[in-house]
Amino acid sequence: MNRSELVNQIKTKRSFLCVGLDTDLKKVPQHILNDEDPIFAFNKAIIDATADYCVSYKPNLAFYEAFGVKGLISFEKTIKYLKENYPNHFIVADAKRGDIGNTSAMYARTFFDEYDVDSLTVAPYMGEDSVTPFLGYKDKWVILLALTSNKGSHDFQLTEDKDGERLFEKVLRTSQQWGDKENMMYVVGATQGRMFEDIRKIVPDHFLLVPGVGAQGGSLEEVCKYGMNADCGLLVNSSRGIIYASNGEDFATVAAEKAKELQIQMDAELKKHGI
């Protein structure tokens, strides 16, 4: 999916919600465990219930790889199901990859040729030759970690060099020589609040993938106030806050209600910003 298609989806659906498919068999409703592929059964129910309220899905590979080959089959089935039934939803594979060039090229092949997802989260710390192999694919995106939502973001990302430039700022500035707003997004945690102002000084036009609303306590209002641009420029993710809102038989209906609540708030934010 290219940038203008994504922006159109956001404007049409009045939503910039990304539902996180972090499917944990310890948290899914008991009855789902009777299915022969409980991860896929859970994902399918969540997708069917929430698709009207979101523009994107983000399966996190950790939750699939944890079950070995079986988990990867559930991941692949989920991607196929999305592509066949909801082809206008933007798929993020959250795998946080990145390695020396020839290895990154194989990761790129895995996610962009084999699974054919729209985008992949990538860690920037091995530098240019670890990131550029992901950038040669038409309408595919690298989502580079910039300022993450967790406490540990302070350990490296917020440290300053001798000229006062913080590491996340260096990542944003330097990586613009590798990709552009058509093929690169950045991860910025919803918990980072006013820091979005500093991010937007360096990357005013890029899309930001923003996890941390819901279970991690990030504020959607603050993210929009400091992070939204003229094209919206935000994909806001919530995983646990939506998919585990109920662990009873009604889990999909309750997930839909949670997604709808966020969609309504997002519509209001888009209007506030004249979109």
Ligand SMILES: O=C(O)c1cc(=O)[nH]c(=O)n1[C@@H]1O[C@H](COP(=O)(O)O)[C@@H](O)[C@H]1O
């Ligand atoms: O790359 C990510 O998606 C990510 C980056 C980050 O800084 N913080 C973060 O929480 N994430 C992911 O976003 C999701 C957040 O899930 P919830 O906290 O349950 O909404 C998880 O899949 C995390 O791995």
